[in-house]
Amino acid sequence: MQLKPSLLALAASAALLACQPASQPDQSTAAKPEAEPATEQTAEAGKAVVYQVFTRLFGNTNTTNKPWGTLEENGVGKFSDFTDEALAGIKELGVTHVWYTGVPHHAVIRDYTAYGISLDDPDVVKGRAGSPYAVKDYYNVSPDLADDPANRLQEFQALIARTHAHGMKVLIDIVPNHVARNYHSISRPDGVADFGASDDTSVAYARDNNFYYIPGEAFQVPAWPEDYRPLGGEPHPLADGQFDEYPAKWTGNGSRSAQPDFDDWYETVKINFGVRPDGSYDFDSLPAEYAQKSIEDHYTFWQGRDVPDSWQKFRDIVLYWIDMGVDGFRYDMAEMVPVEFWSYLNSHIKQVNPDAFLLAEVYQPHLYRDYLHLGRMDYLYDKVEFYDNLKWAMQGHGSTDALVEVQDSMADIEHHMLHFLENHDEQRIASPEFAGDARLGMPAMLISATISTSPTMLYFGQEVGEAASDDAGFGKASRTTIFDYWGVPAHQRWMNGGKFDGGALTDEERKLRDFYVRLMRFSAEQPAMNGHYAEIHRANRAATEHYDDKLLSFLRWTDEQKLLIVANVRDAAYPPMNLQIPAEQIAAWGLTDGSYTLTEQLYGELSVSLTVQNGVGSVPLTLAPLASLILQLEH
Structure with missing residues (x-):
């Protein structure tokens, strides 16, 4: 919508x-x-x-x-x-x-009557194509x-x-x-009733009505804004400011007016799912414990x-x-x-x-x-x-x-x-x-x-x-x-x-x-896309020079694949910085002190070093405008 x-x-x-x-x-x-x-x-x-x-x-x-x-x-x-x-x-x-x-x-708004399809009225269709x-x-x-x-x-x-x-x-x-x-519906299977076919239109609501009604009132086309006419003002035999609907139905967004506003979903009517007009339910409630139960x-x-x-x-x-x-x-x-x-x-x-x-x-x-x-x-x-x-x-x-x-x-x-x-x-x-x-x-x-x-x-x-x-x-x-x-x-x-x-x-x-x-x-x-996630953004916001709130960094990993992902949402470069990977995440990756290589995965044109010292990782980066980096740990 x-x-x-x-x-x-x-x-x-x-x-x-x-x-x-x-x-x-x-x-x-x-x-x-x-x-x-x-x-x-x-x-x-x-x-x-x-x-x-x-x-x-x-x-x-x-x-x-x-x-x-x-x-x-x-x-x-x-x-x-x-x-x-x-x-x-x-x-x-x-x-x-x-x-x-x-x-x-x-x-x-197109004539398909040769195929048994009724004409649609521009007064209740948005646009020409609908x-x-x-x-x-x-x-x-x-x-x-x-x-x-x-x-x-x-x-x-x-x-x-x-x-x-x-x-x-x-x-x-x-x-x-x-x-x-x-x-x-002109195509519904045999034995299938149309929406509203059996509705009691004398009442606003009945549980097995498909629509809500405004008894005793006819539908009225919205009052058009000064700058709007159906089909841009082009003449059309049905574009006459009229649409035959009696009694009027509630509009799709819940409007209960027989003349909905232009900003309402006036081209649609709301379906009744057994919710009474006062908001109460006319069907069995689903117990809260079903949040824990299976689809079966x-x-x-x-x-x-x-x-x-x-x-x-x-x-x-x-x-x-x-x-x-x-x-x-x-x-x-x-x-x-x-x-x-x-x-x-x-x-x-x-x-x-x-x-x-x-x-x-x-x-x-x-x-x-x-x-x-x-x-x-x-x-x-x-x-x-x-x-x-x-x-x-x-x-x-x-x-x-x-x-x-x-x-x-x-x-x-x-x-x-x-x-x-x-x-x-x-x-x-x-x-x-x-x-x-x-x-x-x-x-x-x-x-x-x-x-x-x-x-x-x-x-x-x-x-x-x-x-x-x-x-x-x-x-x-x-x-x-x-x-x-x-x-x-x-x-x-x-x-x-x-x-x-x-x-x-x-x-x-x-x-x-x-x-x-x-x-x-x-x-x-890539399997890491379904693996673990850890943000390293907060740590770098606190400790890394030049790192600000127009950057985002996080880790994704499985036992077989470990990724450092860094994005610069600003169209400006950053000075060189040493991105930090906290000790908790280094431990989760099973790394010990030493030097490792990270290679960029989308274009394969960049390799950087990951240095782990005293259990904390550091990656030197110079981030270009709108940098989009997926860096993978090489084994």
Whole structure:
């Protein structure tokens, strides 16, 4: 979900209704399991690397980029654009999972009535190409993405097969909190009822209603700001300031007004998961001790229990996609849905595919452990604490001291906190609104990818420094649009007309991608990335001349591999310094007094000495601007 800061605050407020009802126990105080050590299997396999592609944009070679442009004017990417060459280029980055964003059929302003698809109303669609988080039919895929819309599902199945053939797994979005205002599935299997088909619309709430209602009131289109008109003001027969919905439904972000505000998620309606309007639960609570129990125990808990109808509908949806070959899901705004539902849903998924990859968007740190241990998520975004503090350090007004503190606070769950620097919700690093220079992402990405055992995520175009510098229509500069038909310039230069060989990249873009390839492959393949971690930052802040809060240093190791990692997030050099490795860490590495060699691993162009004297290590370093060093102890 692409949010403005004000919307993020609103979402957090609405989440409290769904997740922390006054009549329920505060599950955030549940016992916290100890940190989970990496298994031998994960140590051998390396870390997971997720590559997020905005599917409609990835393969588009059209460079017109007219604001509010049509598909014919601006072009659109297709499933078929993920050729063997394209997938090999993604795999080159060490990628293990491809998150194909925008796959489920969502509302879009384009006439597909020839395929039995109803028209969508611009008054309740954001942009011309539509938000991928306003899903219209969960049992099919976007017709925009197919060469032949009649065979769109088969074309997606072929993409799943190609992705698997390249040794990568497939993730798609599931958005349980809300669906498109005009949700209607024409592809649902026999015997599956549509959302809302059996709802009692005379009441605001009933447990097995799929939606919340405002009885006696009709929906009204938001009052548009002076600078906004649907489709940029282009005439359209349905762009008349009207949308037929009676009675009005609650809006996706929890607004209970029949006329939501423009900043509300007015294109969506909120799903009812059995949370009464007063915030209390109309289903069985999950006992706090289930934070310690297995996924099989969670599955057993729900057998024979009467659960709300919406739970069952989403269970059927996810199992439909798992059966098709999808390997996992990214859950949008998971904190706005009760944790019990996630226990139910995820335990059912794991019964079918124990290796399914389940990633959730949660923005309230005090809920992290609940959604991991009670909701049985595999991974959560580490956005509010790690990403935010790293971004501030990159921008020059934050401190790397905060990163050490965050990592300490996450010690028991660090493996489950996915790291990233870009995604569809966040500003591009190279945009003036973020850092203005893609090079500033290099040391930050080194930190993000190597400091923990958690998966790392890249957003397509990040590795070549895409700046998202233009307003696309509904989508505005600094974030690559998710609402419009558009071409992504730096990424298109890597595509090179469909060759996917980087042939049109500038020298700086080529160097940047080379860095990302080296770093991400290292993080995905090296056993120390799943090994032990120790920060040496505090010791050097206290004792090392010139070492300040724009540097970060830490150790990663296993019995076989020992790494010293140093990053300079400032675009300025440091005078020579002697980096200290405290006695505790030298002992953990099993080193005695003497001299050792450390060699740099990404480019292999640097060797430095490690001197151990009286049990304390010292490494002489001269750090260049934006230095990104992985130094390995040679045996």
